[in-house]
Amino acid sequence: MNQAEASNWQTYRRLLKYVKPFWIAFSLAVVGNIIYAAASTGMAASMEYVIEAIENPSAQNRIMLTGLIVGVFAFRGVGTFMGQYFIAYVGRHVVNALRKQVFDRLLALPSRYFDNHASGRLVSKLTFNVEQVADATTSAVTILLREGLTIVGLLIFMVYTNWKLTLVFVAIGPLIGLVVSYASKRFRKISRRIQSSMGDVTHVSSESITGYRVVRTFGGEEYERERFADVADRTMKQGLKMASTQAIATPVVQVLVAFAIAALVWVMLSPEIRGTMTTGELVAFITAAATMAKPIRQVTSVHSKIQKGVAAAHDVFGTMDEEPERDDGQYAPERVQGEIRFDDVRFRYQDNLDDVLHHINLNIPAGQSVALVGRSGSGKSTMVSLLPRFYEYYQGRILIDGHPITEFSLSALRAQIALVTQNVVLFNDTIAANIAYGSLRDRSREEIVEAARKAHAMEFIERMPEGLDTMVGDNGVMLSGGQRQRLAIARALLKDAPILILDEATSALDTESERHIQEALEVVMEGRTTLVIAHRLSTIEKADRILVMESGQIVEDGDHRQLLEAGGAYAQLHQMQFSEGE
Template sequence: MLVNNPEPAAPAALDKGSWETYKRLLSYAKPFWIAFSLAVIGNVIYAAASTGMAAAMEYVITAIENPTDQNRLQLTLLIVGVFASRGLGTYMSTYFIGYVGRHVINSLRRDLFERLMALPSRYFDDNASGRLVSKLTFNVEQVAEATTNAVTTALREGLTVVGLLGFMLYTNWKLTLLFLTVGPIIGVVVSYASKRFRKISKRIQGSMGDITHVASESITGYRVVRTFGGEDYEKERFRTVNDQNLKQSLKMAATQAISVPVIQVLVAIAIAALVWMMLAPEIRGEMTTGQLVAFLTAATTMAKPIRQITNIHAKIQKGVAAAHDVFETIDEHPEDDPGTYAPDRVAGDIRFDDVSFRYRDQLDNVLEGISLTIPAGQSVALVGRSGSGKSTLVSLLPRFYEFTGGDIRIDDHSLREYSLPALRAQIALVTQNVVLFNDSIAANIAYGALRHCSREEIRAAAEKAHALEFIDRMPEGLDTMIGDNGVMLSGGQRQRLAIARALLKDAPVLILDEATSALDTESERHIQEALETVMQGRTTLVIAHRLSTIEKADRILVMEKGRIVESGRHEELLAAGGAYAQLHQMQFSEHS
């Protein structure tokens, strides 16, 4: 892959990798080649006008020495024409390259977000959400600098330098060659500055990810921060990452600040040498005063575009470093989805055959030797101490994680035979940590593939989940906006909306992961009745901490250290006096 460059073993490899990354970035501009061509034409017009301004100095001297009416008119028209052309060229280059650049950013941001939506769960386990948001926002905007301002400046000022050099060669090639002797030295300075810009840019992007991450955690968890007196700790944590960003940004500014005047001094030395040599008759030759002034004007005019080109190296290196980071995520492998089986609706027979699982980079299995058959329509409850593997087991069913041993089958088809969308369409999920969106209540219930459900179906699902009793008291009913992650709702209300969403999906397999954990006793009784109704005819896996909520389950499985240690109905397990009886006794003691 283009962006997977080797570790910094040699500068040449890094340079090649950066160029490959930049080429890949520029490939996003191909669909907009017409606008890009118009930008190039604008830059050519600008460069020609800038060269014309230097060449016009010869006519200025001629008009001063010979102020005829014709010369006065020609010079006036020449000045107006040059500046008008330059203005037209500036407009065309700036607008059309901006048009291309913003479309590139739009495409890049879309590709990045679409890839994030397709990445496996382990990627989100390994990468903090704040850093991923920073890639979508800060890093992509850094790419914008490299594809808009930097390209505009490189084309415009580069063509201006070429035009001025062409004019100088035409006027006096000996003096031009003398001026060009400073070129290799400028190249060395620019090369050194570029490498330093690239290195610092990577650090700046990392520090911006840290800033977003720390800020996101502190803002999201503000209640915990304030309750436990964490304000000073969070302030210090933010100050540390913010100061690191400042330190790297100042290094970037210092490198840019020193490289520009160094190059300007080199150009000034070259111009001074020109002036000295121009006084030598053998070098000057037959040049008129006007030609000498025009030549010298071209040489001095070149200082500005050279300085501008030097300045854009910082933007380009920032953009390359940001693009490298963005492309790394885009090149991540999406969820493995080789299956093609896509039934409209499964019956719901589930079988675990000697299933084992371990998380990446862990030596020990989290699940070991899980063998289990669940007939369609049966409800199975999973109980056990925290960390026993209950949530991991049900996470394997929608393939949020891939089991590492054995097989899991639904209706006698391995999970890997199903396409992921078809598999997940058969499963409704309600978790302890409810996820709601900053949208209306109706849109949160009828989310995603359910968005085409009718208003009546949404109300019916909300009624079954005992959510209408608070929805109808809201100022706009189902159309009430609930804020970021349902901040306007209580924990029980949020849980009931999640249950209503699962009811509306009407999937043959239902997973309830601590679904009643956030409810008070009154709400829990209502929800329990609704869940018992909706569980009829569906294969249901229930993870419950409170054993009182799963006493009516068809079967209860007790898990310890990733294994099933007991299986049976509530009364049978109590009579056996094993692990379930001990858990039940502990909870009974706590509530007595």
């Protein structure tokens, strides 16, 4: 067994573990398929009695024959239902379990994983790839069990009737095996390509749909059409390759089976082979051999589904095996004071890239408001991203109240931090549900209203058709930038965390809204350790302390007046913005 086959077998075995909890339903499916196979074998065997009844048309034979026909078909119908329904029951439960586990793992994966994987591809794993696994665990298994057992039943009947003739028929088996082996390898290779191209289809379409305004404003329709047509054509070509392989493999197998039946008929007419077989037995034998053509064809064609499923399972299990965020801390205080210390911290996004932060040393007393300023790319957002452990630094320590943040459990650490960014994320839910999101779900209506009022959001919420119960649309599309920002601030206010991170929190606001929000932020910042990243220096002049960053280092530290008097980097930034403002 080569490495690829060993890997496929491991994947099969891993999939079978998901079937284990539903062994009763699976057993019923097997029983159903045994009934179907027995009925199909019985149909071939009954040909002997049909010939006898035709040769001896007595009243008894007429009753027996009509009863036999109805009985066999009814028996097969019961088997078909049991086989199909119970295997589908198992398959849908397996898919449901896989889908939930993949989603759970995605929720636990580190930020780096999402930086390196397009969201469309990840959605494709949850939808298309998992559905391919369903095909392998439902219809493919049904066909394998049903038709495989039918082949076994017919072979047993043929051996029992005349073993010499059966050997002639079975001699063609190795050739069928070769055709199936070649086809399955090709199916597996094409399936991987189809999965990749389907991921591209989801990725390109989700990007175009999400960014439809940019697409239309900048005349990108033609470019997006070409981009989508390219990935759609690629998926179609792979699908056609799969179809052509299946279309060639199936008739080749049928022709081989036809050769076997022809050889059988030729040998049958030889008296020494035929022996003492009656006409009825001969017809039954030929019927059994001919009946076997369909199940053999179906079993060979099912390989495409199984290979698609295995390729998809490889991909799905690959995501499930990704390392989750490291969460081995045990410390879980109810509420921290909020003293933050960076102790010689260095960070890079990937091992082969340069450091983004160099030897950051910083002590922030509890309750102090600290503004981070500097040119784009100076490391401000990266620095605050380390605090909730969205990324892991590789040297130094970050401490809250003297405890390294790695000692905290992730949930306990993040419970101490409220975050407002310039890219506000809202969910397609009510305004109230967006403010009281996640762990805030159990907050009272009064608390939600109070948070919204402090964030100056009630002004526009009260004008909404259903107030707090108004749906905001996909990512808050029904709201303006300023309104979205105020909801994000209301969410942070409701959380009432001791540490507050404001990453360009007022960037999307007009001057009047900004003035309101600035007042609200001053209220919410009281008694909290606040890290503010701001592009507009006018918004952070009242901060207790301002840090100026350049190339991943802190180059200046002081309050607004001190830094202006020093005439350094901050004074230059202030002068530039002041000049632009005039």
